[in-house]
Amino acid sequence: MxxxxxxxxxxxxxxxxxxxxxxxxxxxxxxxxxxxxxxxxxxxxxxxxxxxxxxxxxxxxxxxxxxxxxxxxxxxxxxxxxxxxxxxxxxxxxxxxxxxxxxxxxxxxxxxxxxxxxxxxxxxxxxxxxxxxxxxxxxxxxxxxxxxNGCAWVLCLGEDGAHLRDWVDLAALVTGLGARVVPATADEHDAATAAISHVPHLVAAAVAALISSDPLAGTLGAGSFRDGTRVAASRPELTAAMCGGNAPAVGRALDAVLADLAAARAALDGSDPIGALTPWLTPGHTARVNWPPEPGESADLPARADVLLRLGRVGGWIESVSDDRKTVRAVRPA
Incomplete structure:
Protein backbone atom coordinates (compact mmCIF):
# COMPACT_ATOMS: atom_id res chain seq x y z
CA MET A 1 0.00 0.00 0.00
CA ASN A 149 -9.78 18.77 8.89
CA GLY A 150 -8.17 18.82 12.32
CA CYS A 151 -10.23 15.92 13.67
CA ALA A 152 -8.83 13.08 15.78
CA TRP A 153 -8.89 9.82 13.80
CA VAL A 154 -8.22 6.71 15.87
CA LEU A 155 -6.28 3.92 14.18
CA CYS A 156 -6.21 0.76 16.26
CA LEU A 157 -2.93 -0.97 16.96
CA GLY A 158 -2.28 -4.13 18.90
CA GLU A 159 0.31 -4.42 21.63
CA ASP A 160 2.17 -6.92 19.43
CA GLY A 161 2.53 -4.40 16.60
CA ALA A 162 0.99 -6.74 14.03
CA HIS A 163 0.65 -5.18 10.55
CA LEU A 164 2.63 -2.13 11.68
CA ARG A 165 3.89 -1.41 8.16
CA ASP A 166 0.32 -1.15 6.83
CA TRP A 167 -0.73 0.81 9.92
CA VAL A 168 1.91 3.46 9.26
CA ASP A 169 0.89 3.64 5.58
CA LEU A 170 -2.72 4.15 6.62
CA ALA A 171 -1.64 6.83 9.12
CA ALA A 172 0.13 8.63 6.28
CA LEU A 173 -3.07 8.52 4.20
CA VAL A 174 -5.24 9.81 7.05
CA THR A 175 -2.91 12.65 8.03
CA GLY A 176 -2.83 13.55 4.35
CA LEU A 177 -6.56 14.25 4.63
CA GLY A 178 -5.89 16.79 7.38
CA ALA A 179 -6.74 14.58 10.36
CA ARG A 180 -4.70 13.86 13.49
CA VAL A 181 -4.03 10.15 13.96
CA VAL A 182 -4.44 8.85 17.51
CA PRO A 183 -2.99 5.37 18.16
CA ALA A 184 -4.99 3.18 20.57
CA THR A 185 -5.96 -0.42 21.15
CA ALA A 186 -9.55 -1.34 20.33
CA ASP A 187 -10.43 -1.74 24.00
CA GLU A 188 -8.89 1.62 24.95
CA HIS A 189 -10.88 3.27 22.16
CA ASP A 190 -14.17 1.73 23.27
CA ALA A 191 -13.71 2.79 26.90
CA ALA A 192 -12.86 6.36 25.89
CA THR A 193 -15.65 6.80 23.35
CA ALA A 194 -18.22 5.39 25.76
CA ALA A 195 -17.48 8.35 28.02
CA ILE A 196 -17.12 11.16 25.49
CA SER A 197 -19.52 10.09 22.73
CA HIS A 198 -21.88 7.24 23.49
CA VAL A 199 -23.15 8.27 26.93
CA PRO A 200 -23.59 11.90 25.78
CA HIS A 201 -25.91 10.60 23.05
CA LEU A 202 -28.04 8.85 25.68
CA VAL A 203 -28.09 11.87 27.99
CA ALA A 204 -28.97 14.20 25.12
CA ALA A 205 -31.87 11.96 24.10
CA ALA A 206 -33.21 11.88 27.66
CA VAL A 207 -33.05 15.67 28.04
CA ALA A 208 -34.53 16.33 24.60
CA ALA A 209 -37.48 14.06 25.36
CA LEU A 210 -38.52 16.32 28.25
CA ILE A 211 -39.97 18.94 25.90
CA SER A 212 -42.32 16.44 24.25
CA SER A 213 -44.70 16.77 27.20
CA ASP A 214 -43.98 20.42 27.99
CA PRO A 215 -44.76 22.86 25.14
CA LEU A 216 -43.65 25.83 27.24
CA ALA A 217 -40.21 24.27 27.73
CA GLY A 218 -39.96 23.72 23.98
CA THR A 219 -40.68 27.38 23.33
CA LEU A 220 -38.19 28.55 25.93
CA GLY A 221 -35.42 26.23 24.79
CA ALA A 222 -32.31 28.22 23.84
CA GLY A 223 -28.54 27.83 23.88
CA SER A 224 -28.06 25.31 26.66
CA PHE A 225 -30.88 23.11 25.33
CA ARG A 226 -29.62 23.38 21.75
CA ASP A 227 -25.99 22.61 22.61
CA GLY A 228 -26.76 19.91 25.13
CA THR A 229 -29.15 17.99 22.88
CA ARG A 230 -27.64 18.42 19.39
CA VAL A 231 -26.76 14.75 18.97
CA ALA A 232 -30.28 13.67 19.96
CA ALA A 233 -31.20 14.59 16.37
CA SER A 234 -29.09 11.65 15.14
CA ARG A 235 -31.07 8.75 13.70
CA PRO A 236 -32.15 6.52 16.62
CA GLU A 237 -31.11 3.29 14.89
CA LEU A 238 -27.57 4.60 14.44
CA THR A 239 -27.28 5.68 18.06
CA ALA A 240 -28.73 2.36 19.22
CA ALA A 241 -26.18 0.42 17.16
CA MET A 242 -23.35 2.59 18.50
CA CYS A 243 -24.31 2.30 22.17
CA GLY A 244 -25.59 -1.26 22.05
CA GLY A 245 -22.51 -2.40 20.17
CA ASN A 246 -20.34 -1.04 22.97
CA ALA A 247 -22.69 -2.09 25.77
CA PRO A 248 -20.17 -3.12 28.48
CA ALA A 249 -18.11 0.08 28.24
CA VAL A 250 -21.21 2.27 27.87
CA GLY A 251 -22.76 0.60 30.91
CA ARG A 252 -19.73 1.39 33.05
CA ALA A 253 -19.54 5.01 31.88
CA LEU A 254 -23.29 5.51 32.30
CA ASP A 255 -23.13 4.10 35.84
CA ALA A 256 -20.46 6.69 36.68
CA VAL A 257 -22.58 9.53 35.26
CA LEU A 258 -25.69 8.30 37.08
CA ALA A 259 -23.76 8.17 40.36
CA ASP A 260 -22.61 11.75 39.86
CA LEU A 261 -26.14 12.87 39.01
CA ALA A 262 -27.45 11.08 42.09
CA ALA A 263 -25.04 13.15 44.17
CA ALA A 264 -26.36 16.33 42.53
CA ARG A 265 -29.90 15.20 43.21
CA ALA A 266 -29.07 14.66 46.88
CA ALA A 267 -27.52 18.13 47.03
CA LEU A 268 -30.83 19.63 45.93
CA ASP A 269 -32.53 18.14 48.98
CA GLY A 270 -30.00 19.59 51.42
CA SER A 271 -30.34 22.71 53.52
CA ASP A 272 -27.94 24.65 51.27
CA PRO A 273 -28.32 23.36 47.69
CA ILE A 274 -26.36 26.27 46.19
CA GLY A 275 -23.42 25.69 48.49
CA ALA A 276 -23.55 21.92 47.90
CA LEU A 277 -23.75 22.18 44.11
CA THR A 278 -20.79 24.53 43.70
CA PRO A 279 -18.08 21.94 44.52
CA TRP A 280 -20.05 19.31 42.60
CA LEU A 281 -19.94 21.49 39.48
CA THR A 282 -16.29 22.52 39.77
CA PRO A 283 -14.51 19.42 38.34
CA GLY A 284 -16.69 19.45 35.22
CA HIS A 285 -16.24 23.19 34.80
CA THR A 286 -12.47 22.87 35.08
CA ALA A 287 -12.31 20.00 32.61
CA ARG A 288 -14.49 21.78 30.05
CA VAL A 289 -12.69 25.12 30.10
CA ASN A 290 -9.41 23.28 29.51
CA TRP A 291 -10.80 21.38 26.52
CA PRO A 292 -9.77 20.81 23.80
CA PRO A 293 -6.17 20.15 24.78
CA GLU A 294 -3.70 22.63 23.38
CA PRO A 295 -0.83 21.16 21.35
CA GLY A 296 2.42 21.08 23.28
CA GLU A 297 5.83 19.89 22.25
CA SER A 298 6.29 18.00 19.00
CA ALA A 299 8.96 15.45 18.19
CA ASP A 300 9.91 12.83 15.66
CA LEU A 301 9.27 9.41 17.16
CA PRO A 302 10.17 5.96 15.83
CA ALA A 303 7.23 4.17 14.23
CA ARG A 304 7.14 1.38 16.81
CA ALA A 305 3.98 -0.03 18.35
CA ASP A 306 5.04 0.52 21.96
CA VAL A 307 6.05 4.13 21.28
CA LEU A 308 2.88 4.89 19.34
CA LEU A 309 0.58 3.41 21.97
CA ARG A 310 2.30 5.39 24.72
CA LEU A 311 1.72 8.52 22.66
CA GLY A 312 -2.00 7.79 22.44
CA ARG A 313 -2.27 7.02 26.16
CA VAL A 314 -0.98 10.48 27.12
CA GLY A 315 -3.48 12.13 24.77
CA GLY A 316 -1.00 12.71 21.95
CA TRP A 317 -1.43 12.39 18.22
CA ILE A 318 0.42 12.07 14.94
CA GLU A 319 0.34 14.99 12.53
CA SER A 320 2.48 13.53 9.75
CA VAL A 321 4.47 10.47 8.70
CA SER A 322 7.93 10.57 7.17
CA ASP A 323 8.32 9.53 3.54
CA ASP A 324 10.41 6.51 4.53
CA ARG A 325 7.73 5.55 7.11
CA LYS A 326 10.36 5.07 9.82
CA THR A 327 9.31 8.01 11.98
CA VAL A 328 6.19 10.04 12.75
CA ARG A 329 5.82 13.66 13.73
CA ALA A 330 4.08 13.42 17.08
CA VAL A 331 2.43 16.07 19.25
CA ARG A 332 1.74 15.79 22.97
CA PRO A 333 -0.86 17.98 24.68
CA ALA A 334 0.48 20.97 26.58
Whole structure:
Protein backbone atom coordinates (compact mmCIF):
# COMPACT_ATOMS: atom_id res chain seq x y z
CA MET A 1 0.00 0.00 0.00
CA UNK A 2 3.11 2.22 0.15
CA UNK A 3 2.37 4.46 -2.86
CA UNK A 4 1.56 8.14 -3.19
CA UNK A 5 -1.69 7.63 -5.08
CA UNK A 6 -3.94 4.77 -3.97
CA UNK A 7 -6.86 2.91 -5.44
CA UNK A 8 -9.43 3.03 -2.64
CA UNK A 9 -12.87 1.46 -2.34
CA UNK A 10 -15.38 3.07 0.04
CA UNK A 11 -18.26 0.76 0.96
CA UNK A 12 -21.15 2.73 2.42
CA UNK A 13 -21.83 6.29 1.30
CA UNK A 14 -23.52 7.95 4.24
CA UNK A 15 -22.20 11.05 5.98
CA UNK A 16 -18.83 9.57 6.99
CA UNK A 17 -18.33 7.24 4.02
CA UNK A 18 -19.38 9.94 1.58
CA UNK A 19 -17.07 12.45 3.22
CA UNK A 20 -14.15 10.00 3.10
CA UNK A 21 -14.88 9.33 -0.58
CA UNK A 22 -14.94 13.03 -1.42
CA UNK A 23 -11.87 13.85 0.66
CA UNK A 24 -9.83 11.09 -0.97
CA UNK A 25 -10.86 12.27 -4.43
CA UNK A 26 -9.94 15.87 -3.61
CA UNK A 27 -6.49 14.67 -2.54
CA UNK A 28 -5.89 12.90 -5.83
CA UNK A 29 -6.62 9.28 -5.00
CA UNK A 30 -8.56 7.01 -7.35
CA UNK A 31 -11.77 6.22 -5.52
CA UNK A 32 -14.64 3.82 -6.15
CA UNK A 33 -17.73 3.95 -3.97
CA UNK A 34 -20.59 1.57 -3.36
CA UNK A 35 -23.75 1.76 -1.30
CA UNK A 36 -26.44 -0.88 -0.90
CA UNK A 37 -29.14 1.74 -1.49
CA UNK A 38 -29.73 2.42 -5.22
CA UNK A 39 -30.98 5.95 -4.49
CA UNK A 40 -27.77 6.77 -2.63
CA UNK A 41 -25.70 5.41 -5.51
CA UNK A 42 -27.66 7.59 -7.94
CA UNK A 43 -27.14 10.68 -5.78
CA UNK A 44 -23.40 9.99 -5.51
CA UNK A 45 -23.10 9.48 -9.29
CA UNK A 46 -24.81 12.79 -9.94
CA UNK A 47 -22.52 14.55 -7.48
CA UNK A 48 -19.47 12.96 -9.11
CA UNK A 49 -20.47 14.27 -12.52
CA UNK A 50 -20.74 17.77 -11.06
CA UNK A 51 -17.42 17.64 -9.19
CA UNK A 52 -14.21 19.13 -10.63
CA UNK A 53 -12.54 16.76 -13.09
CA UNK A 54 -9.52 16.22 -10.83
CA UNK A 55 -11.67 15.37 -7.80
CA UNK A 56 -14.19 12.89 -9.19
CA UNK A 57 -15.00 9.42 -8.01
CA UNK A 58 -16.61 6.37 -9.53
CA UNK A 59 -19.74 4.71 -8.14
CA UNK A 60 -20.09 0.99 -8.80
CA UNK A 61 -23.06 -1.34 -8.78
CA UNK A 62 -21.48 -3.93 -6.48
CA UNK A 63 -18.85 -4.43 -3.81
CA UNK A 64 -16.99 -6.70 -6.20
CA UNK A 65 -16.62 -3.90 -8.74
CA UNK A 66 -15.61 -1.41 -6.07
CA UNK A 67 -12.74 -3.50 -4.66
CA UNK A 68 -11.53 -5.10 -7.90
CA UNK A 69 -8.37 -2.95 -8.16
CA UNK A 70 -8.38 -1.49 -4.65
CA UNK A 71 -5.28 -1.32 -2.47
CA UNK A 72 -7.50 -0.30 0.44
CA UNK A 73 -11.15 -0.97 1.28
CA UNK A 74 -12.85 1.38 3.73
CA UNK A 75 -15.99 -0.08 5.30
CA UNK A 76 -18.38 2.73 6.24
CA UNK A 77 -21.61 0.91 7.05
CA UNK A 78 -23.49 0.74 10.38
CA UNK A 79 -22.25 -1.87 12.85
CA UNK A 80 -25.07 -4.39 12.16
CA UNK A 81 -24.03 -4.53 8.47
CA UNK A 82 -20.27 -4.85 8.97
CA UNK A 83 -20.26 -8.64 9.19
CA UNK A 84 -22.14 -8.97 5.90
CA UNK A 85 -19.61 -6.73 4.13
CA UNK A 86 -16.70 -8.70 5.61
CA UNK A 87 -18.32 -11.94 4.41
CA UNK A 88 -18.54 -10.58 0.89
CA UNK A 89 -14.94 -9.36 0.91
CA UNK A 90 -13.86 -12.84 2.03
CA UNK A 91 -15.96 -14.53 -0.65
CA UNK A 92 -14.28 -12.30 -3.24
CA UNK A 93 -10.85 -13.30 -1.95
CA UNK A 94 -9.93 -9.68 -1.25
CA UNK A 95 -6.35 -9.53 0.05
CA UNK A 96 -5.72 -5.79 0.38
CA UNK A 97 -5.93 -3.69 3.51
CA UNK A 98 -9.34 -3.19 5.14
CA UNK A 99 -10.21 -0.43 7.58
CA UNK A 100 -13.51 0.90 8.89
CA UNK A 101 -15.01 4.06 10.37
CA UNK A 102 -17.35 2.43 12.88
CA UNK A 103 -17.68 4.07 16.29
CA UNK A 104 -17.12 0.77 18.14
CA UNK A 105 -13.85 -1.06 17.67
CA UNK A 106 -13.76 -4.25 19.77
CA UNK A 107 -16.75 -5.93 18.07
CA UNK A 108 -15.48 -4.96 14.61
CA UNK A 109 -12.02 -6.33 15.44
CA UNK A 110 -13.65 -9.63 16.43
CA UNK A 111 -15.79 -9.70 13.29
CA UNK A 112 -12.72 -9.14 11.13
CA UNK A 113 -10.85 -11.98 12.81
CA UNK A 114 -13.82 -14.28 12.25
CA UNK A 115 -15.06 -13.22 8.81
CA UNK A 116 -12.11 -11.91 6.77
CA UNK A 117 -10.79 -15.39 6.13
CA UNK A 118 -11.36 -18.43 3.98
CA UNK A 119 -10.43 -22.04 4.56
CA UNK A 120 -9.19 -21.06 8.01
CA UNK A 121 -6.69 -18.60 6.57
CA UNK A 122 -6.77 -14.83 7.05
CA UNK A 123 -7.07 -12.86 3.83
CA UNK A 124 -7.07 -9.09 4.14
CA UNK A 125 -5.15 -7.09 6.73
CA UNK A 126 -7.61 -5.34 9.05
CA UNK A 127 -6.87 -2.07 10.87
CA UNK A 128 -9.74 -0.59 12.85
CA UNK A 129 -10.38 3.11 12.46
CA UNK A 130 -12.72 5.78 13.74
CA UNK A 131 -12.70 9.44 12.68
CA UNK A 132 -14.03 11.53 15.56
CA UNK A 133 -16.10 13.71 13.28
CA UNK A 134 -19.76 13.85 12.52
CA UNK A 135 -22.94 15.83 12.38
CA UNK A 136 -26.51 15.28 13.43
CA UNK A 137 -27.42 15.12 9.74
CA UNK A 138 -26.84 11.95 7.74
CA UNK A 139 -26.69 10.64 4.20
CA UNK A 140 -24.51 11.35 1.19
CA UNK A 141 -26.02 14.80 0.68
CA UNK A 142 -24.49 15.84 4.02
CA UNK A 143 -21.00 14.58 3.02
CA UNK A 144 -18.21 17.15 3.15
CA UNK A 145 -14.58 16.58 2.08
CA UNK A 146 -13.47 19.05 4.78
CA UNK A 147 -15.16 17.12 7.58
CA UNK A 148 -11.90 15.61 8.81
CA ASN A 149 -9.78 18.77 8.89
CA GLY A 150 -8.17 18.82 12.32
CA CYS A 151 -10.23 15.92 13.67
CA ALA A 152 -8.83 13.08 15.78
CA TRP A 153 -8.89 9.82 13.80
CA VAL A 154 -8.22 6.71 15.87
CA LEU A 155 -6.28 3.92 14.18
CA CYS A 156 -6.21 0.76 16.26
CA LEU A 157 -2.93 -0.97 16.96
CA GLY A 158 -2.28 -4.13 18.90
CA GLU A 159 0.31 -4.42 21.63
CA ASP A 160 2.17 -6.92 19.43
CA GLY A 161 2.53 -4.40 16.60
CA ALA A 162 0.99 -6.74 14.03
CA HIS A 163 0.65 -5.18 10.55
CA LEU A 164 2.63 -2.13 11.68
CA ARG A 165 3.89 -1.41 8.16
CA ASP A 166 0.32 -1.15 6.83
CA TRP A 167 -0.73 0.81 9.92
CA VAL A 168 1.91 3.46 9.26
CA ASP A 169 0.89 3.64 5.58
CA LEU A 170 -2.72 4.15 6.62
CA ALA A 171 -1.64 6.83 9.12
CA ALA A 172 0.13 8.63 6.28
CA LEU A 173 -3.07 8.52 4.20
CA VAL A 174 -5.24 9.81 7.05
CA THR A 175 -2.91 12.65 8.03
CA GLY A 176 -2.83 13.55 4.35
CA LEU A 177 -6.56 14.25 4.63
CA GLY A 178 -5.89 16.79 7.38
CA ALA A 179 -6.74 14.58 10.36
CA ARG A 180 -4.70 13.86 13.49
CA VAL A 181 -4.03 10.15 13.96
CA VAL A 182 -4.44 8.85 17.51
CA PRO A 183 -2.99 5.37 18.16
CA ALA A 184 -4.99 3.18 20.57
CA THR A 185 -5.96 -0.42 21.15
CA ALA A 186 -9.55 -1.34 20.33
CA ASP A 187 -10.43 -1.74 24.00
CA GLU A 188 -8.89 1.62 24.95
CA HIS A 189 -10.88 3.27 22.16
CA ASP A 190 -14.17 1.73 23.27
CA ALA A 191 -13.71 2.79 26.90
CA ALA A 192 -12.86 6.36 25.89
CA THR A 193 -15.65 6.80 23.35
CA ALA A 194 -18.22 5.39 25.76
CA ALA A 195 -17.48 8.35 28.02
CA ILE A 196 -17.12 11.16 25.49
CA SER A 197 -19.52 10.09 22.73
CA HIS A 198 -21.88 7.24 23.49
CA VAL A 199 -23.15 8.27 26.93
CA PRO A 200 -23.59 11.90 25.78
CA HIS A 201 -25.91 10.60 23.05
CA LEU A 202 -28.04 8.85 25.68
CA VAL A 203 -28.09 11.87 27.99
CA ALA A 204 -28.97 14.20 25.12
CA ALA A 205 -31.87 11.96 24.10
CA ALA A 206 -33.21 11.88 27.66
CA VAL A 207 -33.05 15.67 28.04
CA ALA A 208 -34.53 16.33 24.60
CA ALA A 209 -37.48 14.06 25.36
CA LEU A 210 -38.52 16.32 28.25
CA ILE A 211 -39.97 18.94 25.90
CA SER A 212 -42.32 16.44 24.25
CA SER A 213 -44.70 16.77 27.20
CA ASP A 214 -43.98 20.42 27.99
CA PRO A 215 -44.76 22.86 25.14
CA LEU A 216 -43.65 25.83 27.24
CA ALA A 217 -40.21 24.27 27.73
CA GLY A 218 -39.96 23.72 23.98
CA THR A 219 -40.68 27.38 23.33
CA LEU A 220 -38.19 28.55 25.93
CA GLY A 221 -35.42 26.23 24.79
CA ALA A 222 -32.31 28.22 23.84
CA GLY A 223 -28.54 27.83 23.88
CA SER A 224 -28.06 25.31 26.66
CA PHE A 225 -30.88 23.11 25.33
CA ARG A 226 -29.62 23.38 21.75
CA ASP A 227 -25.99 22.61 22.61
CA GLY A 228 -26.76 19.91 25.13
CA THR A 229 -29.15 17.99 22.88
CA ARG A 230 -27.64 18.42 19.39
CA VAL A 231 -26.76 14.75 18.97
CA ALA A 232 -30.28 13.67 19.96
CA ALA A 233 -31.20 14.59 16.37
CA SER A 234 -29.09 11.65 15.14
CA ARG A 235 -31.07 8.75 13.70
CA PRO A 236 -32.15 6.52 16.62
CA GLU A 237 -31.11 3.29 14.89
CA LEU A 238 -27.57 4.60 14.44
CA THR A 239 -27.28 5.68 18.06
CA ALA A 240 -28.73 2.36 19.22
CA ALA A 241 -26.18 0.42 17.16
CA MET A 242 -23.35 2.59 18.50
CA CYS A 243 -24.31 2.30 22.17
CA GLY A 244 -25.59 -1.26 22.05
CA GLY A 245 -22.51 -2.40 20.17
CA ASN A 246 -20.34 -1.04 22.97
CA ALA A 247 -22.69 -2.09 25.77
CA PRO A 248 -20.17 -3.12 28.48
CA ALA A 249 -18.11 0.08 28.24
CA VAL A 250 -21.21 2.27 27.87
CA GLY A 251 -22.76 0.60 30.91
CA ARG A 252 -19.73 1.39 33.05
CA ALA A 253 -19.54 5.01 31.88
CA LEU A 254 -23.29 5.51 32.30
CA ASP A 255 -23.13 4.10 35.84
CA ALA A 256 -20.46 6.69 36.68
CA VAL A 257 -22.58 9.53 35.26
CA LEU A 258 -25.69 8.30 37.08
CA ALA A 259 -23.76 8.17 40.36
CA ASP A 260 -22.61 11.75 39.86
CA LEU A 261 -26.14 12.87 39.01
CA ALA A 262 -27.45 11.08 42.09
CA ALA A 263 -25.04 13.15 44.17
CA ALA A 264 -26.36 16.33 42.53
CA ARG A 265 -29.90 15.20 43.21
CA ALA A 266 -29.07 14.66 46.88
CA ALA A 267 -27.52 18.13 47.03
CA LEU A 268 -30.83 19.63 45.93
CA ASP A 269 -32.53 18.14 48.98
CA GLY A 270 -30.00 19.59 51.42
CA SER A 271 -30.34 22.71 53.52
CA ASP A 272 -27.94 24.65 51.27
CA PRO A 273 -28.32 23.36 47.69
CA ILE A 274 -26.36 26.27 46.19
CA GLY A 275 -23.42 25.69 48.49
CA ALA A 276 -23.55 21.92 47.90
CA LEU A 277 -23.75 22.18 44.11
CA THR A 278 -20.79 24.53 43.70
CA PRO A 279 -18.08 21.94 44.52
CA TRP A 280 -20.05 19.31 42.60
CA LEU A 281 -19.94 21.49 39.48
CA THR A 282 -16.29 22.52 39.77
CA PRO A 283 -14.51 19.42 38.34
CA GLY A 284 -16.69 19.45 35.22
CA HIS A 285 -16.24 23.19 34.80
CA THR A 286 -12.47 22.87 35.08
CA ALA A 287 -12.31 20.00 32.61
CA ARG A 288 -14.49 21.78 30.05
CA VAL A 289 -12.69 25.12 30.10
CA ASN A 290 -9.41 23.28 29.51
CA TRP A 291 -10.80 21.38 26.52
CA PRO A 292 -9.77 20.81 23.80
CA PRO A 293 -6.17 20.15 24.78
CA GLU A 294 -3.70 22.63 23.38
CA PRO A 295 -0.83 21.16 21.35
CA GLY A 296 2.42 21.08 23.28
CA GLU A 297 5.83 19.89 22.25
CA SER A 298 6.29 18.00 19.00
CA ALA A 299 8.96 15.45 18.19
CA ASP A 300 9.91 12.83 15.66
CA LEU A 301 9.27 9.41 17.16
CA PRO A 302 10.17 5.96 15.83
CA ALA A 303 7.23 4.17 14.23
CA ARG A 304 7.14 1.38 16.81
CA ALA A 305 3.98 -0.03 18.35
CA ASP A 306 5.04 0.52 21.96
CA VAL A 307 6.05 4.13 21.28
CA LEU A 308 2.88 4.89 19.34
CA LEU A 309 0.58 3.41 21.97
CA ARG A 310 2.30 5.39 24.72
CA LEU A 311 1.72 8.52 22.66
CA GLY A 312 -2.00 7.79 22.44
CA ARG A 313 -2.27 7.02 26.16
CA VAL A 314 -0.98 10.48 27.12
CA GLY A 315 -3.48 12.13 24.77
CA GLY A 316 -1.00 12.71 21.95
CA TRP A 317 -1.43 12.39 18.22
CA ILE A 318 0.42 12.07 14.94
CA GLU A 319 0.34 14.99 12.53
CA SER A 320 2.48 13.53 9.75
CA VAL A 321 4.47 10.47 8.70
CA SER A 322 7.93 10.57 7.17
CA ASP A 323 8.32 9.53 3.54
CA ASP A 324 10.41 6.51 4.53
CA ARG A 325 7.73 5.55 7.11
CA LYS A 326 10.36 5.07 9.82
CA THR A 327 9.31 8.01 11.98
CA VAL A 328 6.19 10.04 12.75
CA ARG A 329 5.82 13.66 13.73
CA ALA A 330 4.08 13.42 17.08
CA VAL A 331 2.43 16.07 19.25
CA ARG A 332 1.74 15.79 22.97
CA PRO A 333 -0.86 17.98 24.68
CA ALA A 334 0.48 20.97 26.58
Missing amino acids: RVATLNVAVIGLGLIGGSVLRALAVHGHRVSGYDADPATRATARTAAAQAPKDARWHVTGSIADAVRDADLAIVAVPLPAVGTVFDELASLGYVGVVTDVTSVKGPVRDLAADRLRTGGQALATFIGGHPMAGRETSGFTAADPRLF
